Amino acid sequence: MIKLYPAASRYSANHGWLQCNFSFSFADYHDPTNMNFGPLRVFNDDFIQPGEGFGTHPHRDMEIVTFALKGQLQHKDNTGGEEVLRPGEVQRMTAGTGILHSEINSSPDEVANTLQLWFLPWEKGLKPSYEQKAYNVEATKNQLLPVVSSRIKSDEITYIHQDLTIFMASLEAGNTITFQQEVGRKIYLFVTEGQLELNGEYTLNNRDAARITDLTELTIRSHAGASFMLMDLP
Incomplete structure (x- = not known):
């Protein structure tokens, strides 16, 4: 949902x-x-x-x-x-x-x-x-870059004492990212700039958020370009 x-x-x-x-x-x-x-x-x-x-x-x-x-x-x-x-x-x-x-x-x-x-x-x-x-801002272009996590281990990622990952991303116009989620986990998405389309039917504008449950695949598309944060949460 x-x-x-x-x-x-x-x-x-x-x-x-x-x-x-x-x-x-x-x-x-x-x-x-x-x-x-x-x-x-x-x-x-x-x-x-x-x-x-x-x-x-x-x-x-x-x-x-x-x-x-x-x-x-x-x-x-x-x-x-x-x-x-x-x-x-x-x-x-x-x-x-x-x-x-x-x-x-x-x-x-x-x-x-x-x-x-x-x-x-x-x-x-x-x-x-x-x-x-x-974190490498260039590496957020058209992909999800993990910047805070306890689930993904790297010297470049800030550690947190909770079972979660925060990703940053910037989509160029016309590009799509697909996020695969584990069964039973949640997704929180926040648009920092621009406009996004989720799974072809939901539109988020600047500073809008989405709370997502019971979904194992999320397709994120931007027609004109956008930046956003995505959280993988228990």
């Missing part, structure tokens, strides 16, 4: 320094029918003004994955992790038994657009840790 979630259906709020868009219950937005999709607990699409961001705050027992689509985000945490996240890079933070961190748009003039995803880990009480890696 393919269930579409248009961008306009998300919870959105403009705080001046932050324009946020929540795909699942988070902060001021609470919907008991929209708490998670498998282990995916949070999917936030944020636009952060220059020099603004989230001051030091705590997390625990969560796997937090962050992408910068535009601009940059400076991360600092109490494990000693300190890096600037830019497009083409991915960051994973294991909150585990407890971690403190901050995220600030360190650019003096460019708005940062970030995607932050929270996943329930496969066990509680993990040791807090932080990892950031660049």
Whole structure:
């Protein structure tokens, strides 16, 4: 089953320094029918003004994955992790038994657009840790590139403490990708730019999402070009 979630259906709020868009219950937005999709607990699409961001705050027992689509985000945490996240890079933070961190748009003039995803880990009480890696953006052209996974082992892939894989892809006009899924697993798809067609009958536009269950083959086509994220979830 393919269930579409248009961008306009998300919870959105403009705080001046932050324009946020929540795909699942988070902060001021609470919907008991929209708490998670498998282990995916949070999917936030944020636009952060220059020099603004989230001051030091705590997390625990969560796997937090962050992408910068535009601009940059400076991360600092109490494990000693300190890096600037830019497009083409991915960051994973294991909150585990407890971690403190901050995220600030360190650019003096460019708005940062970030995607932050929270996943329930496969066990509680993990040791807090932080990892950031660049991925080959060219390798996302017309194919699914795994960038975060525990299922696919590679030094080029960011490890996560959950049975999942996050793929990035960019389809050129007229191209198609077919994803084969194992029986009993889920697919979450999010369009970061452009328009996609799923299995010849569902259309997703910019920032639309699809939650997919009970499907073993997904055909993804773009007539005019598109970029997207696909998650293989338990």
